Every structure is written in C-alpha cells, then in structure tokens.
Amino acid sequence: MDPELEAALSALPNVPPWHALSVESARRLEDELFSTDADHDCTVREFAVDGPGGDLPLRSYRPAEGPLPTIVFLHGGGWALGTLDSAESVCVELAERAGCLVLSVDYRLAPEHPFPAAVEDAWAAVEWAAEHAGSLGGDGTVAVAGTSAGGGLAAATALRARDAGPDFAAQLLLYPMLDPGLDTDSCREHADAPLLTRADLAWFWAQYLRSDADRYNPLAAPFRAPEPSGLAPAVVATAGHDPLRSEGRAYADRLADAGVAVDHHHAPSLCHGFCSLTGRVPAAAAAFESIADDLEKRLS
Numbered sequence: 392m393d394p395e396l397e398a399a400l401s402a403l404p405n406v407p408p409w410h411a412l413s414v415e416s417a418r419r420l421e422d423e424l425f426s427t428d429a430d431h432d433c434t435v436r437e438f439a440v441d442g443p444g445g446d447l448p449l450r451s452y453r454p455a456e457g458p459l460p461t462i463v464f465l466h467g468g469g470w471a472l473g474t475l476d477s478a479e480s481v482c483v484e485l486a487e488r489a490g491c492l493v494l495s496v497d498y499r500l501a502p503e504h505p506f507p508a509a510v511e512d513a514w515a516a517v518e519w520a521a522e523h524a525g526s527l528g529g530d531g532t533v534a535v536a537g538t539s540a541g542g543g544l545a546a547a548t549a550l551r552a553r554d555a556g557p558d559f560a561a562q563l564l565l566y567p568m569l570d571p572g573l574d575t576d577s578c579r580e581h582a583d584a585p586l587l588t589r590a591d592l593a594w595f596w597a598q599y600l601r602s603d604a605d606r607y608n609p610l611a612a613p614f615r616a617p618e619p620s621g622l623a624p625a626v627v628a629t630a631g632h633d634p635l636r637s638e639g640r641a642y643a644d645r646l647a648d649a650g651v652a653v654d655h656h657h658a659p660s661l662c663h664g665f666c667s668l669t670g671r672v673p674a675a676a677a678a679f680e681s682i683a684d685d686l687e688k689r690l691s
Contacts, residue, residue, distance in 0.1 A: 392632055393660040399671040400585050400662075409469070409587075410594035414502065418472050425477040425667050433486050436527065437475075440519045443511040444504065448497035449519075450475045452486040457528025459492045460560065460690040463516050463548075467539030467664070469568070469595025470501045470509050481538060481666050485563075488683035491690060492529050494520055498544070501598040506611045509599075513548045521557040532690055534561040534623070538666055539587075539635070540595065542567025546613035546642070549623050559623035561689035565682070566628060566635050566663050567642065570614035571596040571606050575637035582634060587663040589634050614642055624652040626686050628666075628678070631659035654685040 403424065409417050434453045439446040453459065462485065466478035475497050486493040498512035513535075521533050535552075537545035542564040549562040573592055582589040600606060609616035625646050629639040636657075643655040658665060658678040669676040 392662065393672065393674045395674065396661060396665070396668065396672045399668055409472070409591040414471055414598065421468055421472040422474055422477050425480070426474070427480045429480060429483070429670065431483045431487065433483055440515070442515045444499050444508060447512055447515055448475065449516060450482075450495045450497070451527050452482050452493040452495070453528050454486045454490065457492065458525070458530030459490065459528055460532035460534065461492045461494060461520050461524040461527075461529040462489070462534045462536050462563070463513070463520050464493050464495045465498065465513055465535070465537035465541035465544040465548075466495065467537070467541045467568075468500075469591070470506075470540045470599040471595060472500070473541075478538075480670070484666070484669060484679060485536065485683065488680060489687045489690065491534075491687075492524065492527055494524065494527075505601045506599050506605050506608070509544055510547050510551075510610050513544045514551060517548055517552065517557065532560045533557055534559050534563065534686070534690060536563035536565070537567070538565040539663065540568045540599075543569050543613060547610040550609055550613060550616055550619075552623070553621050561686060562623045562625050563682075563686050564625060564627045564639065564642070565666055566630055566633055567639055568592070568595070568635055569638045569642055570612050571600065573634075575641075577636035577638075578634045581632055581636070584632050584634055585662050587634060592634060614638055614645075618649070619646050619651060620649040622646060622649075622651045624689050626654045626656070626682060626689065628656045628658070628682050630661040630663055630665055631657070632661065633663040635663060654689075656682050656685070
C-alpha cells in the first residue's frame with residue numbers, strides 16, 4: 392500500500408466498521424469523514440426537480456463559463472449512506488480536472504427506499520439533464536458517473552440509456568459495486584480492507600435489495616447484464632487494496648469483449664475510496680488526474 396495513503400488512513404478517527412453501526416449512525420459518520428469545506432472555483436447551484444418520489448435535490452458545479460459537457464454524478468455509500476456534502480470534494484475535482492458541469496444527485500437511500508428507488512432517481516436526473524442542463528451551462532453532451540455503489544448506479548443507468556436514450560458520451564465507473572455475490576478473489580484477499588470490508592458489502596446489499604430476486608436484476612447488479620454490447624464508452628477505475636477490485640476489472644473486460652470502448656485505470660497501491668483522499672495522498676491525486684484526462688477525451 393502507498394505509504395502516504397497508510398499515513399492518511401492512520402490519521403482518520405478510529406471508528407467501527409460500517410456494518411457494526413446502525414444506519415443512522417453510519418450516515419452521520421460517513422458525512423463527518425468525507426464532507427469538506429475546501430476552497431474551489433466552481434459556481435455552485437442547489438435546486439430540486441420532479442422525481443419519482445417527490446422533489447429530487449440536485450447540486451451543480453460549474454468550473455468555468457459554458458457551454459460544458461454535463462456529468463450526472465451518483466455518490467457512493469452502499470445505497471444507504473452519502474449526501475451531497477460528502478460527495479462534494481469528488482464532484483469539485485471532477486468538474487475542475489475534466490472541465491465539465493457536474494450535476495450531483497441526492498437520490499433516495501435504502502433501507503427506507505430500497506431498489507429500484509435509487510435507479511429511478513438516477514434516471515430522472517439524467518432525463519432532466521438531457522433536456523435542461525443547458526440552463527446551467529451544459530452543451531448538450533451528457534455522461535453518467537459514480538463512485539462505489541454510485542458506480543453501480545451509473546452502470547445501471549448506462550444499461551437503461553442504451554435501450555431508451557439519451558445517448559451518453561461516457562460512463563465513469565469509479566471502483567464500482569456491481570454484483571452481490573462477494574465471492575471474487577479480491578473479496579477474499581481484502582475482506583478486511585480499509586474503508587470497506589466484505590462484511591460491509593454484505594450489509595449494504597442487504598439494505599438495498601428487496602428480495603433474492605433482485606440479485607439477478609441487471610439494474611440492481613449490472614455485472615449480471617446478459618449482453619453489455621452497445622453501451623456508452625467506459626472509463627473504469629479500480630484499486631489494488633479493494634474488495635471490489637475483481638468485479639470492476641471483470642466488468643471492464645466484459646465491456647471490452649463486447650466491443651465497448653474502455654479505458655481501465657488500475658491503482659495497485661491504493662484502496663477503495665481513493666478519489667475522496669486526493670487532497671491528502673499524492674498517488675490518489677495522480678490517479679484521479681489520469682482518470683479525468685481520459686474522461687475529458689471521451690467528452691470532447
């Protein structure tokens with residue numbers, strides 16, 4: 392593991408694993424750990440649009456005057472945790488590094504709102520962006536992105552868009568959570584990895600899915616999609632010390648085998664969640680820069 396990453400992880404509070412907490416306690420902790428007040432040059436707007444569950448809160452980040460490509464961003468947190476604030480540092484860096492308008496989605500969380508609520512909210516945000524992002528400085532180009540569980544939502548949204556539109560310029564999947572099987576090499580090798588363990592993953596899936604039948608629905612578990620051809624070009628990032636490494640790598644390979652254009656970035660010395668640590672870990676910042684460069688090319 393990168394030594395500066397180890398130092399950054401050691402500096403974090405000594406907290407219980409996610410699965411050992413109540414949902415409410417885990418939400419408070421996630422927000423405390425990852426919300427920041429860092430300075431940035433983005434113009435920020437916060438508003439709500441009509442969603443399938445009522446008002447759907449969105450927050451936009453514009454790093455420069457438009458027109459700019461629009462990225463609909465879906466935060467991580469196992470579909471049960473995460474806020475617009477805890478995702479802000481990633482959204483700002485993505486906007487500034489890739490030169491795009493980022494639209495962050497405050498989708499409904501499990502277990503109060505299990506699958507498919509988050510997928511439906513993601514789709515509502517995409518539809519809104521395709522029609523209205525120009526009012527925020529968008530140029531008509533739309534992509535979808537997410538971290539961890541949000542990466543799974545982004546992959547599911549790309550699957551849905553293939554059949555129903557709109558056409559995405561790219562899908563950005565950052566250490567995505569794609570399959571509930573949890574029987575991969577990396578799940579075994581890194582079952583007790585920092586920031587995310589195998590037991591955490593099992594707990595998050597249990598919050599999200601309504602029944603065993605959902606485990607085989609590609610919109611819940613995109614890795615189980617029977618035919619991934621025709622999808623938007625993908626930029627996929629994986630980390631060496633991450634229980635999700637194997638499924639992210641395997642999904643990138645499946646996409647490439649199906650003829651989808653794929654840029655796969657692997658950071659062997661980093662762990663899950665490294666995009667939230669770029670301000671403290673130079674190797675994470677360098678990895679994010681490379682990812683953003685490829686995404687910017689896909690959006691141009």
